[in-house]
Amino acid sequence: MTRFSPGVKISSYVLLIFALFLFRSFNVTIILSIIVITLSFTVSFSTLKKGLFPILLFLTFTFLSNAFFHTGKVSYEIGRLTMTEEGISDGVRLTLRLFTLILGAKILTSTTTAEELVRGMSTLLGPLGRIKAIKEFMTIMSLTFRFLPIIYNEAQNLYKEAKSNYTKATFIDKLKVFAAILTPLFERSMKKARDLDNSIS
Secondary structure, three states: OOOOOHHHHHHHHHHHHHHHHHOOOHHHHHHHHHHHHHHHOOOOHHHHOOOHHHHHHHHHHHHHHHHHOOOOOEEEEEOOEEEEHHHHHHHHHHHHHHHHHHHHHHHHHHHOOHHHHHHHHHHHHHHHHHOHHHHHHHHHHHHHHHHHHHHHHHHHHHHHHHHOOOOOOOHHHHHHHHHHHHHHHHHHHHHHHHHHHHHHO
16 A cells, blocks of 8 residues: 555545445445455554544444434334344444445555645645645644644653552543643643744744
């Protein structure tokens, strides 16, 4: 995947989005999913598994909300909740589409740097990319992408520092940790932003 230009990868991902939602055939969804899963083997698993837990929660919620809250022929009953055949079918289809989109996005961002993504979008825009407002927007995007890992690292460091004060952290303790790191995270992030701005100007 790294040998392809950013423009080609961005275009491919946009085509993937259109294909998944324009073609309603489940067979098309399966074929596209297999292609994306195959491409994912070009990326290290340690990179792909980042943020895996919230993604799995989201996909599980998507499936269950369709399976349990969809009218149709009842397949299973769990207490007052009923799971319908139509709900299961729609849940599988939508969950598989979202999984394919998320995995495709992960492959794209893992094999392309933030600067390359911005440069690729500028190339795809063609003459429009030379317009001052769009150039400024692209510059802001580039800085934002560059700055996000800094915020993430600062948040990780502050979380570890705050967490060390709690030997057996309960759910309430975790909430206190998150609340405690917000102010210093904002202060450190602003300082990093000023340093980055000074280095550019």
